[in-house]
Amino acid sequence: MDPNLLTLIKLCLIFAVNALMARGLSDSDADPSFTQRPRLLHCNHSLLLLEMERCGEQFTADMNHIHPEDRCNLTHFIREYHVFSLCTEINAGRIGCFWPNPQVERFIIRVHRHFFSNCTLERLAFTDPPDDTLILLILIPVFLTLAMVALVVWCSKRSDILA
Known part of the structure; x- marks a missing residue:
């Protein structure tokens, strides 16, 4: 096979892969839902507080099952805390509020x-x-440094003799 033909095939393959990758990467930029969601809902703060209270009540019920001495050890209540955090995040997004926001932070x-x-x-x-x-x-580091300097000097003198 001609070497120029092989080079041409490789070059075409590189351009094709590059074009596919560039299109795949830039396709996400054309989709607005990929980067940001349009804000159709306005934040209803009173409903947000009600939902946060509901999440808090569930978290309180879950934490009542945990012994008070174990409440400082995250491994004992990590699942309950994750559910609580997820509840606040999902409900804030569902209502149309950002998460976290000052109201949610104060509640937490x-x-x-x-x-x-x-x-x-x-x-x-x-x-x-x-x-x-x-x-x-x-x-120890001081003596190691001195030993390394001495070794380098000795090797450089020795290489002058051998050269």
Whole structure:
């Protein structure tokens, strides 16, 4: 087969793949529902608060099944919290409100204060390691650096002798 023909076939194949990929990528730009949804609904704040209360009531019922000592451990209530968060997000979108918005944030903060106010983290007091450990941690990199410099100098002198 002629090498020029093979190159021409490869070039045509590259152009075809490039055109398909460019069309596939730019096709999503032509679809407005892909990038943003038109805002047909206006946010009904009173209905939003009612729906948030309903989500909060369900979350309260779910959290009542969890022992109060376990409420600070996320692994015990992660599913319930996910359902609560999803409920607020879906209902805000269904009503025509952005999520999160200031009203939803205030509601979520109120729920956090109610259930998680006793979950404060103890501040860790960082202390220096003992002096022996600190000296060792400082001197090891210093000696390794000096050893590497000495090795480079020795190898460069040795290569001058061999050359």
